[in-house]
Amino acid sequence: MIVSDTIWQPNLAESGKPKYQALAQAIREGVTTGQLLPGEKLPPVRDLAYRVSVTPGTVARAYKLLIDEGHLHAGVGRGTFVSEPKVQPVRSLPSADRFFDPTLDRDGQAHLLSPKMPDVGQGEIIRAAMHELADTTAPDMLLRYPTRDTDLPAREAFAGTLDPKHIGAFDIHNIVASHGGQNAILMILQSVLEGANPVIAVDELSYGGFRSAGVLCRAEVIGIPWDDDGPMVDALEVAIKEHKIQVFCTSAEVCNPTVKQTTPERREQIATLAQAYGVHIIDDDCYRLMNTERVGPSYRALLPGLGWYLTSPSKSITASLRIGFAVAPKGWSKALTRTATFTSFGVTRIVTDLYAAIIQHPDLNVIVDRVKARISDDILAAVRILDGYDMRYSETVPFLWLDLPMGWRAGEFCQAAEAAGVLIKSADDFALRESRSVHAVRIAVNGLVPHAHFVQAMERLRDLLDHPPERIAI
Known part of the structure; x- marks a missing residue:
């Protein structure tokens, strides 16, 4: 001493x-x-x-x-x-101030590349649920591989959010947990695709994860153009005949990035075509916020043996909770379950129990309404500031699609926006390599960027739109 x-x-x-x-x-x-x-x-x-x-x-x-x-x-x-010993809070989580996240706008730029949810109370719900699970979960349950029994509470909680009128008749065995929506897409393709050179179709402008999953499955990817009602039926039929397409990946409720929706009539036409040729349809519903009304039935409801439905809480609650769910069509549940088991043994109970606790929290609907309100505030601010330019948007979708005026190319505009401190995505990020050039950009709502900074970013974009570069025609 x-x-x-x-x-x-x-x-x-x-x-x-x-x-x-x-x-x-x-x-x-x-x-x-x-x-x-x-x-x-x-x-x-x-x-x-x-x-x-x-x-x-x-x-x-x-x-x-x-x-x-x-x-x-x-x-x-x-x-x-x-010194006196410091009193440490029980199981306290690290302070967010210890970490640098560029989406927090600390580098002077507004990062509007990817939608992120604002923390409007779900952070505290997640923390409380983690503490509760730490107190109540038997230690031996933390040492075992996941099974269909360990993820049952999560699947039951997810089933409670589904409406059979929209996704078709289902039971708990049709639902398979995944490591997020992207993992669900990959597992479905792994379960369905056959042959040495499979081919899939995607929307001509679509979520890049469809293409990435196709590449991982060694599949050729074909783009299907849209009109105002959705994917063009004639173009899809030609592609099916010429390329022997096995799967069509689409998003009927919210097309990322164009914000377009497929009309109920067009969905029925697409489903009839898919049924005639035996083509599976993956309906990705991740961008429709929870508790938001649908435009029409999912392809799973229209195609009982060929329609797949998937979603995740990443765009309604948090992207950090890496869980998603796929609902298999009739006759495909065992195949999808087998794929999930062979690829990862399933989703850990630490995540599935946490999801079940969060999704059944009595305040969750209030949280989702707050998320919607924040998205609406940003979207309406963008619409007001960019008024006069051609935009497609919805108050409940965390991004908007902006067609650029004459004088701007998508790549150039994104570079100019970055120089002005605003990071956005070009239409090229959503197109196949051989697709026609589209001069448009996607502007995402990032809830980690303060609303005032988002408004400033829109004002910078407005200034760029109003002053396109001068070109000399030759």
């Missing part, structure tokens, strides 16, 4: 560390073991230096290190004392 009237002389030379670090470690151990009590005064620098045969500078350096760490504190003219 180090006290003013006690000789304490550890052998610092044999510690293998610099002497100041060895001395600091000895003092830490004294504090940890209770040899040094809170409020106890340590020897003066020169006194302790003499006792342990080091220079006063070594002791001063050790004291400073421990003061910086909070183990000691110094009183001017009074000496150096052992």
Whole structure:
């Protein structure tokens, strides 16, 4: 124990560390073991230096290190004392201030590349649910592989959010948990595609994850153009005949990035065509916010043996909860379950139980309404500021589609926007390589960017739109 009237002389030379670090470690151990009590005064620098045969500078350096760490504190003219222990909150999570997230606009740019949900209370719900699960989950349950039994509460909770009128008749066995919506797409393709050179179709302008999943499955990807009612039936039929398409990946409720919706009549036409040729349809519903009315039935309801439905909470609650769900059509549940088991053994119970707790929270509908309100605020601000330009939007969709005026190309506009401090996506990010050029951009709502900064970003974009680059025709 180090006290003013006690000789304490550890052998610092044999510690293998610099002497100041060895001395600091000895003092830490004294504090940890209770040899040094809170409020106890340590020897003066020169006194302790003499006792342990080091220079006063070594002791001063050790004291400073421990003061910086909070183990000691110094009183001017009074000496150096052992600090009171800090009270740590039970199972506290790391402060967000410890991390740098560029979407927080701290680098002076508005990151509007990808939709992100604002924290309007769901963060606290998630924290509370994590604490509750930590207290109530049996330790042995944290040591086992996931199974269809361990994810049953999550599948049941998800089933409670579904309306059979919209996705068709189903039971709990049709639902398979995935590691997010993208993983669900990949698992469905792995379950369905056959042959050495499979081919899939996607919307001509569509979510890039469709194409990525197709590439991972060694599939050729064909684009299907849209008109105002949805995917063009004639174009899809030609593609099916010419390329032997096995799967059509689409988003009937919210096309990412164009915000278009497929009309109920067009869905029926597409379903009739798919049924005639035996083509599976994957209906990705991730961008329709929870509790938002549908335009029409999903392809799963229209195609009982060929229609697949999938979604996730990433655009309604949080993207960090990596869970999604696929609802298989009649006769395909076992195949999809087998794919999930073979690829990852399923989603861990830590995530599935957390999802079940969150989705059944009594305040969740209030949270979703707040998310919608924030999205609406940003979208309506963009519409007001960019008034006069050709936009497609919905107040409940976290992005808008902006057709560029004459004089701007999509790539150039994105570069100019970045120079002005606004990051957005070009139409090229959503098109197949061989597709025709579309001069448009997608502007995402990022709830981590303050609304005032979003407004400033829209004003910068307005200035760019009003002043296209001069071109000389040759």
